[in-house]
Amino acid sequence: MTERAVVLGAGSWGTAFAKVLGDAGNQVTIWSRRPEVADAINERHVNPDYLPQTRLPDQVDATSDAASAIRGADLVVLAVPSQTLRSNLAEWRDLIGPAATLISLMKGIELGTTRRMSEVICEVAGVEQDRVVVVSGPNLAPEIAQEQPAATVVACSDPGRATLVQKSMTTRYLRPYTNDDVIGCELGGAVKNVIALAYGMAAALGFGDNTRATLVTRGLAETARLGVALGADPLTFAGLAGLGDLVATCASPLSRNRSFGERLGRGETLEQAQAATRQTAEGVKSCLSIRDLARKHEVEMPITEQVERVCHEGVDPQAALVALMSRETKPE
Incomplete structure (x- = not known):
């Protein structure tokens, strides 16, 4: 099943993950804070600052307008630095659809609150745990972008949602496994x-x-x-x-x-x-x-x-x- 996805964050892992989703057949929009990065992705299918040697699939485009990117997205992928998640998500939460799946690529613990990233997402976006999926594993972005074989874990308290995300990101070079231990x-x-x-x-x-x-x-x-x-x-x-x-x-x-x-x-x-x-x-x-x-x-x-x-x-x-x-x- 083809999903419409938005990747919020145009760093190395966000860009590589957008490529994975595109290669798996989804329509993907990358949100970049800087318009010049979005323009480069749209014009040359390359992120010049991160992974400049990687050509992104035709199914991937970019924008610096978060509202247009998020509205209507089935998969909302959060790929910003972990300590900026709370402030960024506060700006985006009202744009996220009521049935959308939120996917966390972030690996950190929030300063001050000691909350995990999925806990911050639930608190700020006002969603239940079963709508949040965590992707984690040995996923060095340059190797994924080069399509070197790798595996990862898709963790969610809802097995059905984990399986949906698993299917949406399975490619010939990336093998996702589901897990319920978020x-x-x-x-x-x-x-x-x-x-x-x-x-x-x-x-x-x-x-x-x-x-x-x-x-x-x-x-x-x-x-x-x-x-x-x-x-x-x-x-x-x-x-x-x-x-x-x-x-x-x-x-x-x-x-x-x-x-x-x-x-x-x-x-x-x-x-x-x-x-x-x-x-x-x-x-x-x-x-x-x-x-x-x-x-x-x-x-x-x-x-x-x-x-x-x-x-x-x-x-x-x-x-x-x-x-x-x-x-x-x-x-x-």
Whole structure:
């Protein structure tokens, strides 16, 4: 069944996801904040700022007019930076149709409220949980845009809606799996960005595979601890939205969070790293909200704590590693 979709956000993942939806046969409009990006997509079928080597399908067009893009859309895809979701959605909510499915591509925890992205969507848009679908997994945008084989998870409390979205984004290069554990999928996607910052720091400091494997496995352990405390299924963290996304984000040089962590590990300040990358590394802000969420539920997350100290308290990455290794020994 062909759907009419709008992707709100013209960054790398939003653009790649619009291509996926178009390749799956849907009619897709990308909303871009900047008119010149929308014009380039319409005239050349290319997003010049993100994925400039990728030609978008003919079924994909663009606009900088959110109202015209959202009205009548069956699928409303939210692909803005997580900390801007609340303010953006407040402007868009009255344009969204009563039967539309809202799809979250965002991987973060809101600062101040410690809410997951689906919770923010429900609160701001005034919709029930069963209308919100979360897409999460090892989905590095440049590889998806190049049509390299990959899989992802489509999570929703309504199995029928999850299946509808699954069908709307199945292509020969992307295989979506459905899941009803929205909490687990969202936490896996948010915390992996923080662990990838630590992984990047370790790589820049010259540490090898033992250190990196330790960060991945212990990072997964603290993600699962928080997830269980919030009601997630622990098995989710062994799947695509947990271990799969964590490995891809830590290991790939395409990962913004790993690359950002490398800059911090080489001694750059937070401001220097941000100026050099010019893209959002979600883990930098999310480490604060994830730390607060963990403390609220009395869950130990030592890697997250040390990443927050490096990013926001000026602690040297080497000192943060020493602090991790100096913790009291205990059973695994």
